Amino acid sequence: MTPLMFAADQGHDFMIRLLVNQSPHADIRHKDSLGCDAFYIACARGHILCASYLLGCGADINTINSKQNRPLHVVAKLGKKDMVGWLLRMGADTGVSSTQPFDGMGVKGPPLEIAKASCLPPSLGAQILEMLERSDPDSRRAVRYT
Incomplete structure:
Protein backbone atom coordinates (compact mmCIF):
# COMPACT_ATOMS: atom_id res chain seq x y z
CA MET A 1 0.00 0.00 0.00
CA ILE A 61 -15.27 4.74 -11.44
CA ASN A 62 -15.47 1.12 -12.62
CA THR A 63 -11.96 0.10 -11.55
CA ILE A 64 -11.58 -3.62 -10.91
CA ASN A 65 -9.64 -5.53 -8.30
CA SER A 66 -7.96 -8.91 -8.72
CA LYS A 67 -11.32 -10.71 -8.27
CA GLN A 68 -12.95 -8.58 -10.97
CA ASN A 69 -15.09 -6.73 -8.40
CA ARG A 70 -15.79 -3.04 -8.81
CA PRO A 71 -16.45 -0.35 -6.19
CA LEU A 72 -20.23 -0.67 -6.64
CA HIS A 73 -19.97 -4.41 -5.88
CA VAL A 74 -18.07 -3.88 -2.64
CA VAL A 75 -20.23 -1.04 -1.31
CA ALA A 76 -23.40 -3.04 -2.07
CA LYS A 77 -21.94 -5.98 -0.15
CA LEU A 78 -20.81 -3.86 2.81
CA GLY A 79 -24.02 -1.86 3.07
CA LYS A 80 -22.53 1.57 2.35
CA LYS A 81 -25.85 3.11 1.32
CA ASP A 82 -24.61 6.67 0.81
CA MET A 83 -21.71 5.45 -1.30
CA VAL A 84 -24.04 3.26 -3.40
CA GLY A 85 -26.18 6.31 -4.13
CA TRP A 86 -23.18 8.47 -4.94
CA LEU A 87 -21.63 5.89 -7.28
CA LEU A 88 -24.96 5.48 -9.08
CA ARG A 89 -25.32 9.25 -9.50
CA MET A 90 -21.77 9.48 -10.82
CA GLY A 91 -22.44 6.84 -13.46
CA ALA A 92 -21.11 3.55 -12.08
CA ASP A 93 -22.07 0.61 -14.29
CA THR A 94 -24.77 -1.53 -12.63
CA GLY A 95 -24.82 -4.20 -15.31
CA VAL A 96 -21.26 -5.44 -15.05
CA SER A 97 -20.76 -8.75 -13.25
CA SER A 98 -17.96 -9.84 -10.99
CA THR A 99 -16.32 -13.03 -12.21
CA GLN A 100 -15.26 -14.35 -8.81
CA PRO A 101 -17.24 -14.38 -5.56
CA PHE A 102 -16.35 -12.21 -2.59
CA ASP A 103 -14.68 -13.91 0.35
CA GLY A 104 -17.31 -15.73 2.37
CA MET A 105 -19.93 -15.45 -0.39
CA GLY A 106 -20.71 -17.99 -3.04
CA VAL A 107 -22.35 -15.36 -5.22
CA LYS A 108 -20.90 -13.52 -8.14
CA GLY A 109 -22.68 -11.29 -10.60
CA PRO A 110 -23.91 -7.70 -10.89
CA PRO A 111 -24.12 -5.44 -7.82
CA LEU A 112 -27.82 -6.22 -7.40
CA GLU A 113 -27.11 -9.93 -6.94
CA ILE A 114 -24.27 -9.16 -4.53
CA ALA A 115 -26.59 -6.96 -2.46
CA LYS A 116 -29.30 -9.67 -2.38
CA ALA A 117 -26.81 -12.22 -1.05
CA SER A 118 -25.25 -9.91 1.55
CA CYS A 119 -26.06 -10.36 5.22
CA LEU A 120 -27.21 -6.80 5.81
CA PRO A 121 -29.86 -5.66 8.30
CA PRO A 122 -33.23 -6.02 6.53
CA SER A 123 -34.06 -2.30 6.32
CA LEU A 124 -30.61 -1.34 5.03
CA GLY A 125 -30.57 -4.23 2.56
CA ALA A 126 -34.00 -3.23 1.26
CA GLN A 127 -32.90 0.38 0.75
CA ILE A 128 -29.80 -0.65 -1.18
CA LEU A 129 -31.76 -3.12 -3.30
CA GLU A 130 -34.29 -0.43 -4.14
CA MET A 131 -31.55 1.99 -5.15
CA LEU A 132 -29.94 -0.58 -7.42
CA GLU A 133 -33.26 -1.73 -8.90
CA ARG A 134 -34.41 1.85 -9.57
CA SER A 135 -31.13 2.85 -11.09
CA ASP A 136 -31.84 4.22 -14.52
CA PRO A 137 -28.86 4.80 -16.81
CA ASP A 138 -30.63 7.85 -18.26
CA SER A 139 -30.97 9.52 -14.85
CA ARG A 140 -27.27 9.26 -14.11
CA ARG A 141 -24.70 11.87 -14.81
CA ALA A 142 -24.40 12.53 -18.53
CA VAL A 143 -20.63 12.71 -18.38
CA ARG A 144 -18.91 9.57 -17.20
CA TYR A 145 -15.57 9.77 -15.49
CA THR A 146 -12.90 7.36 -16.66
Whole structure:
Protein backbone atom coordinates (compact mmCIF):
# COMPACT_ATOMS: atom_id res chain seq x y z
CA MET A 1 0.00 0.00 0.00
CA THR A 2 1.12 3.50 -0.81
CA PRO A 3 0.68 6.65 1.30
CA LEU A 4 -2.13 7.66 -1.07
CA MET A 5 -3.93 4.38 -0.38
CA PHE A 6 -3.50 4.81 3.39
CA ALA A 7 -4.95 8.32 3.15
CA ALA A 8 -7.92 6.98 1.16
CA ASP A 9 -8.39 4.15 3.68
CA GLN A 10 -8.50 6.59 6.61
CA GLY A 11 -10.58 9.26 4.85
CA HIS A 12 -7.91 11.95 4.90
CA ASP A 13 -9.07 14.04 1.96
CA PHE A 14 -6.58 16.84 2.75
CA MET A 15 -3.69 14.37 2.64
CA ILE A 16 -4.98 12.94 -0.65
CA ARG A 17 -5.03 16.43 -2.17
CA LEU A 18 -1.56 17.12 -0.83
CA LEU A 19 -0.12 13.86 -2.15
CA VAL A 20 -1.74 14.12 -5.58
CA ASN A 21 -0.66 17.74 -6.03
CA GLN A 22 2.79 17.66 -4.42
CA SER A 23 4.21 14.17 -4.78
CA PRO A 24 5.45 13.00 -8.15
CA HIS A 25 5.16 9.42 -6.88
CA ALA A 26 1.46 9.55 -5.95
CA ASP A 27 -0.09 7.48 -8.73
CA ILE A 28 -3.88 7.23 -8.47
CA ARG A 29 -3.83 4.13 -10.68
CA HIS A 30 -1.36 2.15 -8.54
CA LYS A 31 -2.90 -1.07 -7.18
CA ASP A 32 -2.09 -3.08 -4.07
CA SER A 33 -1.58 -6.84 -3.91
CA LEU A 34 -5.38 -7.36 -4.04
CA GLY A 35 -5.70 -5.19 -7.13
CA CYS A 36 -7.35 -2.27 -5.32
CA ASP A 37 -6.42 1.33 -6.09
CA ALA A 38 -6.96 4.37 -3.85
CA PHE A 39 -10.40 5.08 -5.38
CA TYR A 40 -11.60 1.51 -4.73
CA ILE A 41 -10.32 1.73 -1.14
CA ALA A 42 -12.00 5.11 -0.51
CA CYS A 43 -15.29 3.72 -1.82
CA ALA A 44 -15.04 0.52 0.23
CA ARG A 45 -14.51 2.61 3.38
CA GLY A 46 -17.38 4.96 2.51
CA HIS A 47 -15.28 8.11 2.15
CA ILE A 48 -17.26 10.03 -0.46
CA LEU A 49 -15.16 13.19 -0.31
CA CYS A 50 -11.95 11.23 -0.91
CA ALA A 51 -13.55 9.25 -3.72
CA SER A 52 -14.89 12.46 -5.28
CA TYR A 53 -11.47 14.05 -5.35
CA LEU A 54 -9.83 10.94 -6.81
CA LEU A 55 -12.58 10.66 -9.42
CA GLY A 56 -11.98 14.28 -10.39
CA CYS A 57 -8.27 13.50 -10.73
CA GLY A 58 -8.99 10.78 -13.26
CA ALA A 59 -9.69 7.63 -11.24
CA ASP A 60 -11.80 5.02 -13.02
CA ILE A 61 -15.27 4.74 -11.44
CA ASN A 62 -15.47 1.12 -12.62
CA THR A 63 -11.96 0.10 -11.55
CA ILE A 64 -11.58 -3.62 -10.91
CA ASN A 65 -9.64 -5.53 -8.30
CA SER A 66 -7.96 -8.91 -8.72
CA LYS A 67 -11.32 -10.71 -8.27
CA GLN A 68 -12.95 -8.58 -10.97
CA ASN A 69 -15.09 -6.73 -8.40
CA ARG A 70 -15.79 -3.04 -8.81
CA PRO A 71 -16.45 -0.35 -6.19
CA LEU A 72 -20.23 -0.67 -6.64
CA HIS A 73 -19.97 -4.41 -5.88
CA VAL A 74 -18.07 -3.88 -2.64
CA VAL A 75 -20.23 -1.04 -1.31
CA ALA A 76 -23.40 -3.04 -2.07
CA LYS A 77 -21.94 -5.98 -0.15
CA LEU A 78 -20.81 -3.86 2.81
CA GLY A 79 -24.02 -1.86 3.07
CA LYS A 80 -22.53 1.57 2.35
CA LYS A 81 -25.85 3.11 1.32
CA ASP A 82 -24.61 6.67 0.81
CA MET A 83 -21.71 5.45 -1.30
CA VAL A 84 -24.04 3.26 -3.40
CA GLY A 85 -26.18 6.31 -4.13
CA TRP A 86 -23.18 8.47 -4.94
CA LEU A 87 -21.63 5.89 -7.28
CA LEU A 88 -24.96 5.48 -9.08
CA ARG A 89 -25.32 9.25 -9.50
CA MET A 90 -21.77 9.48 -10.82
CA GLY A 91 -22.44 6.84 -13.46
CA ALA A 92 -21.11 3.55 -12.08
CA ASP A 93 -22.07 0.61 -14.29
CA THR A 94 -24.77 -1.53 -12.63
CA GLY A 95 -24.82 -4.20 -15.31
CA VAL A 96 -21.26 -5.44 -15.05
CA SER A 97 -20.76 -8.75 -13.25
CA SER A 98 -17.96 -9.84 -10.99
CA THR A 99 -16.32 -13.03 -12.21
CA GLN A 100 -15.26 -14.35 -8.81
CA PRO A 101 -17.24 -14.38 -5.56
CA PHE A 102 -16.35 -12.21 -2.59
CA ASP A 103 -14.68 -13.91 0.35
CA GLY A 104 -17.31 -15.73 2.37
CA MET A 105 -19.93 -15.45 -0.39
CA GLY A 106 -20.71 -17.99 -3.04
CA VAL A 107 -22.35 -15.36 -5.22
CA LYS A 108 -20.90 -13.52 -8.14
CA GLY A 109 -22.68 -11.29 -10.60
CA PRO A 110 -23.91 -7.70 -10.89
CA PRO A 111 -24.12 -5.44 -7.82
CA LEU A 112 -27.82 -6.22 -7.40
CA GLU A 113 -27.11 -9.93 -6.94
CA ILE A 114 -24.27 -9.16 -4.53
CA ALA A 115 -26.59 -6.96 -2.46
CA LYS A 116 -29.30 -9.67 -2.38
CA ALA A 117 -26.81 -12.22 -1.05
CA SER A 118 -25.25 -9.91 1.55
CA CYS A 119 -26.06 -10.36 5.22
CA LEU A 120 -27.21 -6.80 5.81
CA PRO A 121 -29.86 -5.66 8.30
CA PRO A 122 -33.23 -6.02 6.53
CA SER A 123 -34.06 -2.30 6.32
CA LEU A 124 -30.61 -1.34 5.03
CA GLY A 125 -30.57 -4.23 2.56
CA ALA A 126 -34.00 -3.23 1.26
CA GLN A 127 -32.90 0.38 0.75
CA ILE A 128 -29.80 -0.65 -1.18
CA LEU A 129 -31.76 -3.12 -3.30
CA GLU A 130 -34.29 -0.43 -4.14
CA MET A 131 -31.55 1.99 -5.15
CA LEU A 132 -29.94 -0.58 -7.42
CA GLU A 133 -33.26 -1.73 -8.90
CA ARG A 134 -34.41 1.85 -9.57
CA SER A 135 -31.13 2.85 -11.09
CA ASP A 136 -31.84 4.22 -14.52
CA PRO A 137 -28.86 4.80 -16.81
CA ASP A 138 -30.63 7.85 -18.26
CA SER A 139 -30.97 9.52 -14.85
CA ARG A 140 -27.27 9.26 -14.11
CA ARG A 141 -24.70 11.87 -14.81
CA ALA A 142 -24.40 12.53 -18.53
CA VAL A 143 -20.63 12.71 -18.38
CA ARG A 144 -18.91 9.57 -17.20
CA TYR A 145 -15.57 9.77 -15.49
CA THR A 146 -12.90 7.36 -16.66
